[in-house]
Amino acid sequence: MRPDKQTGLGRPVHRNPASRRWRGASTARAIFSVFAAAALVPLAVASEATAADKTISRPNIVIVLADDLGYGDVQAYNPQSRIPTPHLNALANSGLTFLDAHTPSAVCTPTRYGLLTGRYCWRTRLKRGVLNGYGEPLIERDRMTIADFLTDAGYVCGVVGKWHLGLGFVRDESGTIDYGRRITDGPAEHGFAYSYIIPASLDFPPYVFIQNNRVTTLPTLRQKAQKFPRFVRQGPRAPDFRFEDCLDRLTDQAVGFIQRQARSGKPFFLYFALTAPHKPVWPHPRFRGRTALGPYADFVVQVDATVGRVLEALQAAGATDQTLVIFTSDNGSYMYRLSAGARDHVDDPTVQGYRPEHHRANGPLRGTKADIWEGGHRVPFIVRWPGHVTAGERTDATICLTDVFATVADILQRPLPDGAAPDGFSFRSVLQGRPSEFHRPPVIHHSVAGMFAIRDGRWKLVLGNGSGGREKPRGQPFTRPYPLFDMQTDLAETRDLSEQHKDIVERLESLCERIRQADGTRTVFPGRNTVRGPSNTPDR
Structure with missing residues (x-):
């Protein structure tokens, strides 16, 4: 997109319509319905909808x-945590808290x-690990994103913060x-x-x-490597x-976007x-020492305060x-759970872990970031939508972040174009x-090393013999038991209940393979965009 001089927003980059396979399916605007917490309210004629109806049927969305x-x-x-998170607590009290939400x-x-x-990344070229700051773009040019979908629905879409999906940096003949050149593939193209x-x-150059799609200031300095906790x-x-x-700088940008768009x-x-x-x-100096639990805990306090600023911006804008x-979060915490008596992050900030009496970054869950265990991918997930989501409720519904795209489409009552969000289901x-x-x-x-697991109802089967990440034994994917x-x-x-339930192991292993080999989970479970009715898997 090319920036508009007055608004700073982009104008669409013109493409060959055939290069986006969903365009033909989304040229006509859908007539939106308004739903309230108790029931759907039909609109008799779209042109008669009030301004308030239109606002409710197309809510602003902040992730x-x-x-x-x-x-x-x-x-x-x-609740046992000694790290204060008042803004996130308030968000939970005013919204719906998911207890069984997972990252893909x-x-x-x-x-x-x-x-x-809305698609599992292991279906792409990236089968394990992550990109670095110089990585090639990962999102395919013909792959619809939630931002593409919402742009087609009349939204103004903005992204602030960590991208980490590859960028089309321009290189000279020497590489x-x-x-100084405009990035050829970035958020504007998606x-x-x-x-x-x-x-x-934040630990990956270029800084x-x-x-x-343009670097704001040229990187003329050379940053030296540093060790934990300020690892770069x-x-x-x-x-x-x-x-x-x-x-703070990124939060200023997010708040500014909210203010401009609300007007x-x-x-x-x-x-x-x-x-x-x-x-x-590396928390800002005003947060250092706030917890007496080391810089990691202070950084969590800053995260909470950042969320507070976003919520305050919405309130101030009347939105x-x-x-x-x-x-939500992109995965679990990297802070290890250390044994009793071990020196931890409170004793020495260079130690990457806590004894349980000080803090459990992943709560009762096994493992850490990168692992196939629950600590690697079960994350906080809180939804607030006044008048539509009952405040202060909790749910044990199992969801995945790939479901957000399909859920937004369902809220807007707009059908997903062919091929969009193939691994997403509306909640x-x-x-x-x-x-x-x-x-x-x-x-x-999916773990950092390519270990798979499948979760169906109460059952979770790990298709490997270790964490597939950081906790030992790491094991190998598709190695038994x-x-x-x-x-x-x-x-x-x-x-481990595999010996007692060999039939469930066999069924889940087969089902995981079917999903892995398919173009998307929804091809294995057709007609389940908005999931209703009983599951076809019996042993829940």
């Missing part, structure tokens, strides 16, 4: 994606791909990046009219800000890129991808009641207080 925030880092999930991967890049496309991002995680890799850095100020009167979508509490653990807010009925109508097909979990866990009675994954 805040924390970076490496664990299940136990939020007090709403871990246990690490950064694949989860972001899944969130934006050197020309930071539906975002406005973008203010960093290339990847630059990129606004609407060496590489080029712009003079105005200061690690401790990064999250415009058009519905907007903001995807705000935080850079914390991912390494480098709270018209905005659907989703808060709108859960939001509306009808969880008994939601029976999601199995969720596929395959452990089976009952997630209703054994959240910590301590009891």
Whole structure:
């Protein structure tokens, strides 16, 4: 997209219509329906809809994606936590808290791909690991994103924060990046009219800000490598890129986008991808020492305050009641659970872990970020939408971040174009207080090393013999024995029941393979975009 001089927003980049396979399916605008918490309210004639009806039928949407925030880092999930998270607690009290929400991967890049496309990343060229700051674009040019979909629905879409999906940097004949040239493949090519991002995680160079596909300040400095907690890799850095100020700067941009779009009167979508509490653990000076639990805990406090600023911006703009807010994380925390007596992050900030009496970053869950265990991919997920989502409720419905795209489409009552969100299923009925109508097909979990697991109802089967990540033994994908866990009675994954339930192991292994070999989960479970009716898998 090319930026408009007055608004800073992009104008659509013109393409050959045939290059986007969904365009023919989305040229006509759907007539939107308004749904309230108790019932759907039909619109007799679209032209007679009031301005208020139109606002409700097309809510603003804000997704805040924390970076490496664990299940136990939020007090709403871990009441024993000594890390204060008042803004997230308030969000949970005013919204719906999902207790069984999962990322499609246990690490950064694949989860972001899944969130934006509704498709598992392991279906792409990236089968394991993550991209670095110089990685080639991962989202295919003909792959519809949630931002593309919402742009077609009349939304103004913006992204602020960590991109980590590859960028089309222009290189000269020697392969050197020309930071003065416009990036050829970035957020603008995937539906975002406005973008203010960093290339990847905060510990990956190049350390630059990129606004609407252009680097804001050339990276003329050389950043030296540093160790944990302020872990960063060496590489080029712009003079105005200061690690401790990064999250504040990005938050300023997110708040500015909300303010501008609220004044415009058009519905907007903001995807705000935080850079914390991912390494480098580098909270702003005003947060240091706030917890007496080390810099990681202080950084979590800053994350909470950042969410507070976003919510305050919505309130100040008069947009709270018209905005659907989703808060979640891209995977579990990287902080290890250490044994009694071991020196931990409180004793020494250079130690990457806590003793349980100080903090459990992943709550009761086994493992950490990168693992196939629950600690790698079960994350906080809170939804607030005044007047539509009952405040203060909790649900044990099993969902995946790939479901967000399909859910948004269902809320807008716009059909998903062919090929869009192939691994996503709408949980709108859960939001509306009808969880008994939601029976999601199995969720596929994936670790940093390519380990798979399948979750169907109460059962989780790991298709490998270890964590597939950081916890030892790491094991190997598709190497037996395959452990089976009952997630209703054994959240910590301590009891392997595979010998007692060989029929379930066989069924889940076969089903996982069918989903892996298909173009999408919805091809294995046709007609299940909005999931209603009983599951066809009996042993729940």
